[in-house]
Amino acid sequence: MSPVDLAGYAAGALRGHRLRTGLSVLGVGIGVASVILLTSLGEGARRYVTGEFATLGSNLLIIIPGKTETQGMAPLVSTAPHDLTREDAAALLQRVPQIRRVAPIAVGTAAATAGSRSREVTVIGATHEILDIRHLKMASGRFLPPDLPDASVCVLGARVQRELFPDQNPLGRWIRIGDWRFRVIGVIEPRGTSIGMDLDEVVEIPVGTALRVFNRSGLFRVLAEVGSHSDLGTVKQSVIDVLRERHAGQEDVTLLTQDSVLETFNQILGVLTAALAGIAAISLGVAGLGIMNVMLVTVSERGREIGLLKALGATHRQVLVVFLVEAAILSTAGGCLGLLGGLGSGRVLEHLYPDFPVQAPHWAIVAALIVSCSVGLLFGILPARRAARLNPVQALMRRKA
Amino acid sequence: MIELSGIERIYEVGASPVRALKGVNLTIHRGDYVSIMGPSGSGKSTLLHILGCLDRPTAGSYRLDGRETADLPEVELSRVRGHQIGFVFQFFHLVPRLTASRNIELPMVFAGVPVDERRERAGRALEVVGLTARADHRPDQLSGGEQQRVAIARAIVMDPSVLLADEPTGNLDSRSGGEIVQLIEGMNARGLTLIVVTHDPVIGGRARRWVRLADGNVVEDKVPDESPARPVGPLKAS
């Protein structure tokens, strides 16, 4: 039996039951559409996060005080790690030639007050360099001035500005953070969340001042910008060497690159996408049961036809294939429908939330089609075998249903 | 040539098995015209199904053209059904969604005959049964007699050597029944072995050899002396 004959015969049989055919196609369609939509969302989340990281620059080295990795035996004499200081940062810039810029950062939270308004803010102690390293843009005024690490000036995040100075120009005004007074010299352009820190919710002050405000001697971290991404490996070693020398021979910092953070996020979100696909696959399985049910009904309804086919010389195998193909057509048609539905609703989402990249991964599209076809074959096996095994004499004797 | 010896068919139904055939011996030569008659439940259909390789005997030997069918694998039996045997049933058994011509093509589809040849042979078969004009009609657009003629066209389109008919006129009025009988007798005249199961003594009486079954046994097997009452022209209603 040629494939064309098979497809023609099966399609003819399916056309005979339009409603039933339509419903089982719809069932598979919904399953496939949900696989595609959910993986699109997962993939979108992954792209969104990695995209955010990319805006931070891929040639950043993040230096964190303290060693998080434990290796070998614990030291006999355990000493607290040395503080990571502004002097360390300056030494790195001076002694590691590939480092273009360094940005020492201190972080704390405090209440910020302007007149009668007050709110909790994240205070970032920073230097002028952070402006370029983190690609910040000014909405008004200017950023923290270079070479004035102890000035009492501040730059406001967009939302902090809105809430402390609604409908007013904050430039030149004073705010209070803890016991300290700061003159507002600039406002950062709204930008929204960027990896764990809502930049609209922060107040940036000079790093030296921040250390005094929070009464700390050590930095939160140091960002080092390297000339090119390919230098990161060598720079890492140099940084460790320089800091070990400065910290009495102890290696007490952790180095992170965007790559390693990105890799972690990528992995987490990849797992998330797979989990979503798994959930959606359940609906595909349910659709498969639907197909099995419909095919079982078909086989018992068409007993006489099956008996006839055998009397006309159809082999066991041919009868099996006829019904398998019928199931496969059902599920593959459902797969195509679901593909269109899934991609279509992805488009709609994209339209509604332009910032969020909804895109079905290619593997999901290919997999949806392959899986939907195999769902038909898999769930069609039982009914098709039942058809092929029918005793032709008994099948022919059946009264018409 | 068909040789049956000691054919038994026992249906296992619950505790008491039903012995539908109790040792049938029968030899039918190529080109023969045999009628099988007998009371209801005597095993006529069971015998016909065994002859058509749709069913296997519980015991005994069935040799078809010298080959012992009991030894043939299932696939080979399918081939025999497709190529050597044509069936005509009481209830026509056309596939309702297919046109007359597509119904006739079915056996050729399973035998792997290419499309063009299929179309052509189906057309010729329709011509033989005089239904060329109805090629594209579906069964529900045809009368009973026409449906049975399509079924006959389908049965002969693979050019089998044996035509098995189980009450081919059982569902037809006597006039179209007569037409059907004449049609298949014409094919027998061209060499096709014809075996007809019937309740109708007039139709059964037209055969060259009468086999009578009762309770699973052949109780009569005779070739009537007189040349069979075979009036040329339409049959009279019985």
Ligand SMILES: Nc1ncnc2c1ncn2[C@@H]1O[C@H](COP(=O)(O)OP(=O)(O)OP(=O)(O)O)[C@@H](O)[C@H]1O
């Ligand atoms: N599948 C079956 N299971 C059990 N018994 C069966 C089966 N098929 C037929 N029989 C029994 O076998 C016997 C012969 O049946 P068969 O159909 O061959 O009779 P028949 O001569 O064709 O009768 P009719 O003239 O009514 O068609 C009957 O007693 C019947 O009940």
Ligand SMILES: [Mg+2]
């Ligand atoms: Mg019968």
